Amino acid sequence: MVLPLPPITPLSWPEQPGDLPRDLPDRDALDRRLANEFPSAQGPLSGIQGGRQAAESQLQRMEAKRYGRSRNHLKGAVTRLSPWIRHGVLTLAEIREAVFAQLRDRGQGRDDGSKLINELGWRDFWQRMWGDLGDGIHESQEELKTGHDPSSYSRELPDDVREGRTGLACMDGFSEELVSSGWLHNHARMWMAAYLVHWRRVHWKAGADWFLEHLLDGDPASNHLSWQWVASCFSHKPYVFNRGNLERYSDGRYCKSCPSADTCPFEGSYDQLESQLFAPQPAIRDVPSRRRNGNTRGSASAAFARPKR
C-alpha cells in the first residue's frame, strides 16, 4: 500500500523563489525532493505519516486502560503517539483531555488511566529537565556505577550494530525497525541501550546519538537522559535484562529464530549477568543511606518503562 501525502493546506501569501514546494503530487515525489535538498539525510521515508490527520487517527486508537495493563509488551496497547507529541502536532494537554474523556465515556476510573497519565507526566518532566539543564544533557549527570573506567567505553557505534548484523535476532530486529520505521517500543529501546552500553561497552552517547538520527520522536533530553539512566549515570544502578525478560515481553518472537540461541549473551540470572558485566563497586558505606524502601529503581526511572523482572 502506497501512503498518500497528508492534506495540504494552501497558503494565503505568495511563494518566493527558494521556497520548498508544497504542491508535491505524492510521497515518492517528497522522497526524491528530500534526497535532492538534503543529501546527507539517509534512507527512505518511514511508513509512519507526519501531520495532524495521521495524529488524530492514531489518537482515536488510544485505549488508556489496556495501555496500563499491557504497555511493557511489544505487542501491547502502546499509543505510538510519540512522534506527533515530540513535534507538537498533538499536545500533552489534549491527550490528557482525551484520556479523561475516554475514562468518563467508558465508566472507567482514575486507576484505569493513571499509568498513561503517568507516562505523559514523564514527557513533561523531561521537557522541564531540559529547560533546567540546557546543553548539560549531553554530559553524564553522575558517576557510573558499573565499576568500569568511563574511558573504557568506546565512543564509536560498532558497525555490526549499526548495520543490524550482530547475529542476535532481537538486536538485529530492533536495528532494522529503528532504521526503517523510526519508531521502537520503549522496552526495545531499553534492551538495545543496555546491550550496547553493558554488553558491548559502548559509551551511552554513541548509542543515544544514533537513536536521534532515526527516531521520529527523537528528543535529545528524554533520549539522552534515558540512555544515561540505563548506563547508570542518571540512576542508582545500571539497567540490565536477561533472555527470560526479553522473551516474555516479546512472546519469544526473536528467540525462536535466533541464530545465536545456543550462545545467547543474555542467558542467566540477573545476579549472574551483573557479576559478569560489572566490576565490584567500592563500599557504599560512604553513600548517605536514603529511602531504603526497596525502591532503588523507581525514583530514578527514565521515560523507558520501569524494568519488569
Next chain:
Amino acid sequence: MPFQHPILWIHEEALGPHNPARLAWPDAPALFVFDTQWIENAGISRKRLGFLYESALECAVTLRKGDVAAEVISFAQRHQADGVVTSVPVDPRLAGIAARVESQYPLERLEPEPFVNLPRPPRLGRFSRYWREAEPVVWEGF
C-alpha cells in the same frame, strides 16, 4: 508588545494547530525552516525530515531550508513585518535561533498550553519529586 502585522516562526516543537503563535495570529504569514546545520551535524535521516515535512504541509507555513535565523529575518523583511511571534522553545538550539532573530527584530515567545498548571516551578532532578506535586493537579481536571 502589540504587533500589528507580525510573521510567525513555526519550529519543530510546535508543528500543529495548537501552536500558540498560530492561535494568536491565525492569518499571519508563517515560516518553517529546515535547519541544515543541525541536519548535517546530527546525521538526521530522511524519514525524520519527511515526518517534519508532512506535518508542515498540513499547517499553513512557507517551507525553506538553511540558516534558520537568517531565513526568519529575511521572511519578516519580505512581508514588512513589525515583529516575529513564535512558541517558547525548549531546545537550546531553537532558543539560540530565537535570540539571534531577536537581535534584529522584536520577537515574542508565546507559551503553549501546559500539561499541568503549577503555581510555582516544581522540584526536578527526580521524576518522583516532580510528580508528587504535579499528579494531584493533573487529575483535578478529571
